[in-house]
Structure formats: C-alpha cells, structure tokens
Amino acid sequence: MEDKRLDTENEKLLVLKDVKTSFFTKKGVVRAVDGVSFSISKGEVVGLGGESGCGKSITSLSIMRLVPQPAGKIVSGEILFKNEDLLKKSEDEMRRIRGDRISMILQDPMVSMNQVLRVGYQLGETYRYHHKISGSLRDMCIGLLKKVKVPAPESRVNDYPFQFSGGMCQRALIAMGIANGPDLLIADEPTTALDVTIQAQILKLMKDIQRESKSSIILITHDLATVAQICSRLLVMYGGRIIEKAPVKTFYKKPAHPYSVGLIKSVPVLGRPTGRLYSIDGQPPSLINPPSGCRFAPRCTQAKKPCFEIYPPETTLEEGHKISCWLYSRD
Amino acid sequence: MKNDAIISVHELKKYYPVTKGTFFSRTVGYVKAVDSISFGIKSGETLGLVGESGCGKSTTANVMLGLESPTSGQIMFDGRDITRFSRQELFDFRGNIQAVFQDPFRSLNPRKKVKHIISEPLFIHKVCSRKEIAFRIIQLLDLVGFDPFQAGLYPHEFSGGQRQRIAIARALALNPRVIILDEPVSALDVSIQAQILNLLIDLQKRLHLTYLIISHDLAVVEYVSTHIGVMYLGHLVEMAPSEALYNNPIHPYTRALLDSVPVADPEDIKEVTLEGEVPSPLNPPEGCAFHPRCPVCEPRCSKEGPFMREVAPEHAAACHVCG
Numbered sequence A: 001m002e003d004k005r006l007d008t009e010n011e012k013l014l015v016l017k018d019v020k021t022s023f024f025t026k027k028g029v030v031r032a033v034d035g036v037s038f039s040i041s042k043g044e045v046v047g048l049g050g051e052s053g054c055g056k057s058i059t060s061l062s063i064m065r066l067v068p069q070p071a072g073k074i075v076s077g078e079i080l081f082k083n084e085d086l087l088k089k090s091e092d093e094m095r096r097i098r099g100d101r102i103s104m105i106l107q108d109p110m111v112s113m114n115q116v117l118r119v120g121y122q123l124g125e126t127y128r129y130h131h132k133i134s135g136s137l138r139d140m141c142i143g144l145l146k147k148v149k150v151p152a153p154e155s156r157v158n159d160y161p162f163q164f165s166g167g168m169c170q171r172a173l174i175a176m177g178i179a180n181g182p183d184l185l186i187a188d189e190p191t192t193a194l195d196v197t198i199q200a201q202i203l204k205l206m207k208d209i210q211r212e213s214k215s216s217i218i219l220i221t222h223d224l225a226t227v228a229q230i231c232s233r234l235l236v237m238y239g240g241r242i243i244e245k246a247p248v249k250t251f252y253k254k255p256a257h258p259y260s261v262g263l264i265k266s267v268p269v270l271g272r273p274t275g276r277l278y279s280i281d282g283q284p285p286s287l288i289n290p291p292s293g294c295r296f297a298p299r300c301t302q303a304k305k306p307c308f309e310i311y312p313p314e315t316t317l318e319e320g321h322k323i324s325c326w327l328y329s330r331d
Numbered sequence B: 001m002k003n004d005a006i007i008s009v010h011e012l013k014k015y016y017p018v019t020k021g022t023f024f025s026r027t028v029g030y031v032k033a034v035d036s037i038s039f040g041i042k043s044g045e046t047l048g049l050v051g052e053s054g055c056g057k058s059t060t061a062n063v064m065l066g067l068e069s070p071t072s073g074q075i076m077f078d079g080r081d082i083t084r085f086s087r088q089e090l091f092d093f094r095g096n097i098q099a100v101f102q103d104p105f106r107s108l109n110p111r112k113k114v115k116h117i118i119s120e121p122l123f124i125h126k127v128c129s130r131k132e133i134a135f136r137i138i139q140l141l142d143l144v145g146f147d148p149f150q151a152g153l154y155p156h157e158f159s160g161g162q163r164q165r166i167a168i169a170r171a172l173a174l175n176p177r178v179i180i181l182d183e184p185v186s187a188l189d190v191s192i193q194a195q196i197l198n199l200l201i202d203l204q205k206r207l208h209l210t211y212l213i214i215s216h217d218l219a220v221v222e223y224v225s226t227h228i229g230v231m232y233l234g235h236l237v238e239m240a241p242s243e244a245l246y247n248n249p250i251h252p253y254t255r256a257l258l259d260s261v262p263v264a265d266p267e268d269i270k271e272v273t274l275e276g277e278v279p280s281p282l283n284p285p286e287g288c289a290f291h292p293r294c295p296v297c298e299p300r301c302s303k304e305g306p307f308m309r310e311v312a313p314e315h316a317a318a319c320h321v322c323g
C-alpha cells in the first residue's frame, strides 16, 4: 500500500513520465510503449500486469536503456531514477547503474545464464564489475547462493548452469540480481517457466529478500495470481498503455476498467466451478499504427462513440486508484 | 471403471535408454518416463493429467497417440489392444484418436492455406470425394467459429488463439472419438484461453467427444475435466473425480500441489508447502518416489513403493500412510 509519508516526489525512486518506445519496422511503427507514466516509491513492490505483447517487457527494457537495437527507440518521455533522467545519461553512466543500482531478472533462467561459465564465476563477475573486492570472491558467491537457498552452495558454486534445475537457475539469477544490493529490481516473469511448487518457493524467496534489503521491485507478469501474492500495487497494461493503477486489495475486490473486469472473470479459479467461463471476445490489438481511441474499444461491450475516437484521460477514483476509461471520466 | 472405458491403458511403461559414449555407445540406465500406469476414460468424459514438468504427462500422451511405442503395457480402445496392431490396422485406426498440442505456432505448416491444413487428414485417409471435402472444410471451420472465406488464408494471418482453433478443426476432420490435448491453452493469453476452453467444452457436448487433457495449470484442468489424474516422476499417484480430488485429496503430493497454486486474492497468501525439487528421473528415489519431499514420510516409504488402491468409489491413491 502506498505510504503517505513517502508520497512526495523526492521519495519516489522511479518516475516515468509519458514514455514512448517504438520499433521502426518494415511493416510500420510498432508503438510498444505508447505514453506510459507511473512511479515507484522506495521499498515498494509493484506488479506490472497484462497479456503478452502489451508492452511490459519493453517498458522495463526502456528503464534499463536496453531496448533492442537498431529497430527500437525510446521516442520521448522522462525516466527519473532518484530524480535524475536516465534518458540523459551516457552509455557509460548507464553501464554503472545497470546491475548495480537497477538490476533485472529475466523470464527464462536457462537462457539468461551463460551456459559455458561456472555459476560462481558469473556471480563474481556481476559483483566485481561494480566493486573492489575485499575478502574472497568465492566466499562472497557462496554467501549469495546460501542467501537464495541453493542447497550445498560450497560445491554448487563450481557447477555449470546446465547442472542446475530450472528452479535453482532462477535462484542463482536472483542471487546475481541482488549481489550489489540494488535500489530497484525488475523481475520479468520470474516464475512463469517454473512448476507451481517451485513458483511458490521463488515467490517466498523474493518476498524475504525484499523485506531484508528494502529494495523496490517491479514484478512483470501476465499472471494476476502471482501479483496478488507479493505486490502491494498493480499497474495493468493493454495495447502499450497503462489502463488501470490500483492497490492490489482494491483491484481484486473491485476492478474498474472493463478490460480488468473481464480479465479477472475469464480466469478459471480452482475449487470454484463457474459453469461456463466468461470470455472477452475478439483478439488483442495490434500495436502497429494503433487507432487514436481506447485500445480496448473493439472488444469492449460498453464502448460508445467517443471511445473509438479519443483516448480516455486518466481519472482518479479514489486514493491510488486511477483508470483510463470514458465510463469514469468526468470531462 | 476400466471395463466401460472407451480408452484405457494398463501397466503402461515407457523407458528411454540413457547411453554413454559417442561411437560405441552403451546403455548405462533408463529414464523411466512412464512407469506402469493404468487408467481409463469413459466415453464423453474428460480426464485431466497434472503434475510437474518431466513427470511423464506428454510421454503418456505420445504413447497413446502411437507417436512412441510403449516399453510394455496395453492400450485398449473399444476392447482392442492397439499396441498389437499391424501397420495397416494402425493407419486405419488413426482417425479415432487425434491430438492438439501446445504450440499453435509450430504445429501448423506456414506454407499451407488453412483449408489445406484442415483437410490434409481427409486426403491422407481418402475418406471422402473432393466435393465432399470442400463441404467438410466449411463445416469444420464453422465448428470452430470461422467464416468460410477464412479458408484461403495462411496461418501467419491468424493470432495464437485463432491458430489453436485451426489445429482443433484439423483434429476434428476425421470424426475422432478421442482427442488428446497436450497443454492446449498454455501458449495463449488469459482472455483467449477462456475462448478456447469454452470451445472445447461446446465441441465435446456437440460431438460426444472423449478428452484427455494435459496442463500444468490445475485450475484449467479442474475446469474442463470430469476426472483428474496426478502424476509424479512417471507414476500415477492419485486419480479421482474432479470434485473429490479438490475437496478430498488423499495423496500428500496432491495436497501440496493444490496448496501451491497461487490465487488472485491478496488476502489469501500461499505458504510454501513443498521444499526441494523433483528428483532426476534418471536416478529416482527408492521406494515411494515422493518420499524425500513428503511431510508424512514413514520408514517403510523409502523401502517399498506403494501401489494404487481404492479409497472411495472411483477414487484411488498410491500412499502407504494416507487414505
């Protein structure tokens, strides 16, 4: 939940203002991130949710300034990290921030690690890049593996990634992510590739680490249940834009945006047979030359004429609950 | 229950040899991907198979589809053992069991038009004339919710959910009685997943189909299945009608699995119920395969493996202690 005391611009760790990131392809301009604004307070765990292709990963890669080149480009906006605009930093300055002040954990643990280097070596490199080493690097790596609960860290530190299971690889990646005690950890679908019993373990680990280190976390996921388990606030993306921002407790009790409402209703819930599942008709939008109106209009059962023409402005429903939909707009 | 099943497997095993050496490779062991499992599905019902990655769900499906040959065991369809079929018999039989797989992007030939993709089985099996085929294509497209004009499009012109509809239409072409669905909605978005699940349920009612559905998502399985089978390291450890499995799980692994599923409710935070990971199937634990992770393990569990036994009508579990 957003703490009022932290709610001043100064205490905001990260502020995105109208960020636009596009890919310039043969088929046209893909507006992957199309005017995204949000902020993250210190120590806050925020979920960034939405279906595949809605722009979650590109939003996080924009923050890291790692948008795929040469097609991708951050077109406009500001990304303030500790009050400094990351978009104005040199590549050198960014390199010092990445992996140190902001770090990232990616979806597929097997792919994210270098398969021919020992786990311990990769852990050490992340650390060494940003620090002078005091004491044994090996001991430090073992300590990190211990922290993320890799069993038998003393011998595991010498293993290659392929000798690790998916769950252990994800633990090692989290170890790398937290090696330097970052202010912000971005985890992009960190549990999607894992089995449910392992998912539960990894989510618990992330919660414990967050409590201890007080880092802020952005958890990117298409799975609303994962968000409910560890985040205090949720940002829902659709078609390159954020359509709803809400404290999780509010969101799951009374989602407001027609898309959010439909999304929650269309997920089967264990032990709650629903008869027929609710389903949102139609297909997710293409981000190539999107229409000017609400991106959800072609699938929305409540769409009216203005929905197809003008993008709805953000309206505040109550403290911390904001939504972009004409149904709620007071204009 | 097995007697009036349309399709059933009996002590089905599939072992993959593990070899060492490149030139003179020798077998050093076996991955027991499926280790003596038995179950049956009644006509018009749906069995869901769940379990963690690598527990043998897809291997079971592939053996039942004839894509892999079993190491031993029987697969009975309408009272006949299809593992004993000759090639010709198997070819003639194929139409009875069809499949839909996870990845709608890879399972469709990108260079073929939709009408050719879905009518391919009809050509191969020479079941109808050209005229009839044209009619059948329109019929199949209609079944999965497409307009006739879409027959001339290519797979890349469709989204993931629509491609999965094409794969379903193709699976329906030969009027199968059983459809095996291996992670049919795992690659799809949440809002599209619901469309496909509803379609599968409608088709089942309309065409009186029997399903075997595999998914890592327990809620999805529970939603569509009449019965659920839980697998662990190549074994079937519990099987029951869906409601009974959810309301009265017997096996400690089933209970842990149900407890681990995250729910979209911030007031219902899940505790970690199972420590450790699934052991390597190359080197499975002695006795009950679950014993190293089992919270109620007893001394004998590490010595002898439990067998499936009935704990209630239609409800069986393999555990020395529970049930």
Ligand SMILES: Nc1ncnc2c1ncn2[C@@H]1O[C@H](COP(=O)(O)OP(=O)(O)OP(=O)(O)O)[C@@H](O)[C@H]1O
Pocket: B016, B031, B032, B033, B034, B051, B052, B053, B054, B055, B056, B057, B058, B059, B060, B216, B281
């Ligand atoms: N062709 C093969 N050769 C050797 N081992 C195999 C082969 N196919 C599968 N296996 C092994 O058999 C076991 C069962 O695999 P299977 O693909 O059936 O699992 P699954 O339950 O479908 O898992 P997932 O949820 O990941 O799809 C695994 O340990 C796997 O590594």
Ligand SMILES: Nc1ncnc2c1ncn2[C@@H]1O[C@H](COP(=O)(O)OP(=O)(O)O)[C@@H](O)[C@H]1O
Pocket: A023, A025, A030, A031, A032, A033, A050, A051, A052, A053, A054, A055, A056, A057, A058, A059, A068, A071, A072, A287
């Ligand atoms: N390298 C690229 N070239 C062109 N388009 C891209 C590229 N990477 C992503 N996109 C497009 O940008 C949009 C947002 O992608 P992404 O942020 O990865 O979505 P997700 O929400 O699934 O993480 C999608 O439409 C995707 O197709």
Ligand code: SF4
Pocket: A257, A258, A259, A294, A295, A296, A297, A298, A300, A301, A302, A303, A304, A307, A312, A324, A325, A326, A327
């Ligand atoms: S703005 Fe209009 S089309 Fe968009 S979600 Fe709201 S009501 Fe539906």
Ligand code: SF4
Pocket: B251, B252, B253, B288, B289, B290, B291, B292, B294, B295, B296, B297, B298, B301, B306, B318, B319, B320, B321, B322
């Ligand atoms: S047989 Fe023993 S180890 Fe296996 S599940 Fe039952 S109690 Fe646990």
Ligand SMILES: [Mg+2]
Pocket: A053, A056, A057, A188
């Ligand atoms: Mg992504």
Ligand SMILES: [Mg+2]
Pocket: B057, B058, B059
């Ligand atoms: Mg599989």
